[in-house]
């Protein structure tokens with residue numbers, strides 16, 4: 001059952017500041033909020049200590065197992081009381097808890113990355129160095145949004161620039177995206193994607209290059225030329241991969 005009251009105004013400054021203050025914003029959904037815990041028999045400084053019980057051995061002299069313990073009972077933003085039947089969201093060590101309503105309102109704001117468009121504007125106005133630096137030093141969480149920006153972008157020059165910023169994050173997770181770009185009609189795009197796959201130089205990147213060999217162009221000599229680019233990229237990626245192995 002969903003938790004949280006959809007009717008409250010979450011634009012209210014007090015709610016917003018509570019969200020801003022949450023340091024760890026990586027939340028995962030909890031469907032079974034209550035969990036067993038070990039609770040100390042003797043209070044320390046007036047409080048009973050407790051920790052989540054994972055099923056292993058425990059000191060029966062010191063602890064009791066209690067089922068259905070909750071460290072947090074209320075949404076950290078709107079104070080909605082979470083009950084057993086509710087789903088909710090917690091971050092690491094259950095330090096904070098969000099109701100479904102607060103989660104759905106606040107979390108998309110983090111992934112919208114309005115800065116992407118701002119930096120692309122810098123690029124369009126000739127400040128490519130700053131734009132490149134900004135976009136490649138953002139956290140890797142930005143990658144799905146950079147890929148979305150690429151898909152929406154119409155300016156060919158900006159599209160090439162986006163492919164480069166994406167692979168420069170040097171994350172294996174972008175290989176499927178680069179594998180698609182290798183089939184792009186624009187030579188500048190597929191060449192940029194080749195650079196990325198060569199740099200990533202993993203077995204997965206090499207597989208992506210190999211599958212590009214099947215690409216056919218209407219004119220045979222275009223197919224031949226494309227294939228020679230691909231073959232060279234495969235050779236470079238394999239050499240790079242070998243070097244990485246030797247360095248280990």
Ligand SMILES: [Zn+2]
Pocket residue numbers: 004075076077078079080098099100101102103
């Ligand atoms: Zn809430």
